[in-house]
Amino acid sequence: MTSHDEIVNAAFSWLNEHFKKGQTLFNRDELLDFSFQGKRLGLVDRQKGIHVISGSGFAISITTTNAGNYNDRFNDSGQLLYHYQGTDPNLKSNIALKNNYKKNIPLIYFRQIQSDRRYECIYPVLVVNADDLKCEVTIDLFDYGINTNAESQMETLSNVMAFEEKEPSLIDNRSYSESIRLNRNHQAFFRKRVLTAYSNKCSICKFAHPELLQAGHIIPDRDSKGVAEVYNGISLCSIHHLAFDRNFIGIDPNYDINVNKKLLDEIDGPMLQHGFKDFHHKKIFLPTEDVLKPNKAFLEKRFEEFKSAS
Ligand SMILES: [Zn+2]
Numbered sequence: 001m002t003s004h005d006e007i008v009n010a011a012f013s014w015l016n017e018h019f020k021k022g023q024t025l026f027n028r029d030e031l032l033d034f035s036f037q038g039k040r041l042g043l044v045d046r047q048k049g050i051h052v053i054s055g056s057g058f059a060i061s062i063t064t065t066n067a068g069n070y071n072d073r074f075n076d077s078g079q080l081l082y083h084y085q086g087t088d089p090n091l092k093s094n095i096a097l098k099n100n101y102k103k104n105i106p107l108i109y110f111r112q113i114q115s116d117r118r119y120e121c122i123y124p125v126l127v128v129n130a131d132d133l134k135c136e137v138t139i140d141l142f143d144y145g146i147n148t149n150a151e152s153q154m155e156t157l158s159n160v161m162a163f164e165e166k167e168p169s170l171i172d173n174r175s176y177s178e179s180i181r182l183n184r185n186h187q188a189f190f191r192k193r194v195l196t197a198y199s200n201k202c203s204i205c206k207f208a209h210p211e212l213l214q215a216g217h218i219i220p221d222r223d224s225k226g227v228a229e230v231y232n233g234i235s236l237c238s239i240h241h242l243a244f245d246r247n248f249i250g251i252d253p254n255y256d257i258n259v260n261k262k263l264l265d266e267i268d269g270p271m272l273q274h275g276f277k278d279f280h281h282k283k284i285f286l287p288t289e290d291v292l293k294p295n296k297a298f299l300e301k302r303f304e305e306f307k308s309a310s
Pocket of ligand 1: 238
């Protein structure tokens with residue numbers, strides 16, 4: 001095993017241990033504290049967005065801060081575009097990022113959340129392209145494969161259908177194609193961040209296989225308020241995601257699950273009973289961090305829609 005493998009594995013294990021204890025957000029001091037073999041390496045840089053492990057020539061993490069000059073940008077495939085440090089491709093940190101690319105060394109993407117100064121972490125991610133002319137790298141999720149094809153197609157289809165069902169007032173001035181494009185962007189990263197906050201469980205039934213989990217939007221992405229922040233998402237299994245999107249299930253601002261009255265009155269087999277009716281008036285499973293819990297104003301707005309559909 002080479003040294004970079006050992007450091008990367010130690011960094012991921014460090015994060016995994018915190019995740020197991022329910023911590024998914026970190027302040028800068030905690031991240032600076034990361035040590036390897038008795039040496040304090042830190043998982044972020046004190047100043048720069050790209051954190052190079054000194055003497056190693058590769059980056060362990062990239063960071064987006066609230067104060068940063070470059071906001072998160074995504075290409076049409078939903079991959080993150082991350083700007084080099086400055087405009088010189090030969091700066092040490094930029095060369096390090098390109099080393100990650102050449103040697104396929106995974107890294108961590110830290111993203112400062114808006115509400116406080118802590119960081120979400122998304123890992124492992126990979127540098128899948130480096131462009132010296134544009135001074136940027138393309139970043140993809142390492143486990144991107146689990147949510148391509150079937151799921152993304154289903155989500156796109158479901159978004160198209162939901163879009164067509166909406167009142168024009170919710171659509172604002174954005175065009176149809178732009179709305180679809182917006183839905184595709186950030187999807188993989190958004191999903192990963194939401195599932196992480198919910199410890200990879202469906203917030204309704206606690207089903208815990210990420211392969212069958214999706215990130216539902218409370219206020220749809222196409223809405224001007226449909227921000228790609230975790231507090232606008234809920235981790236849901238495929239069936240409960242569709243049920244939520246189609247107002248078979250509503251979640252009120254007290255985090256109580258409400259099952260559509262028509263479903264409650266219906267008599268059917270075990271799926272209806274155990275998959276839906278049993279959850280009526282139960283609480284959803286929530287992230288441990290308050291700032292990642294669903295925004296109550298968003299839930300209220302969304303719940304009005306549920307009530308008028310019931
Ligand atoms: Zn579920």
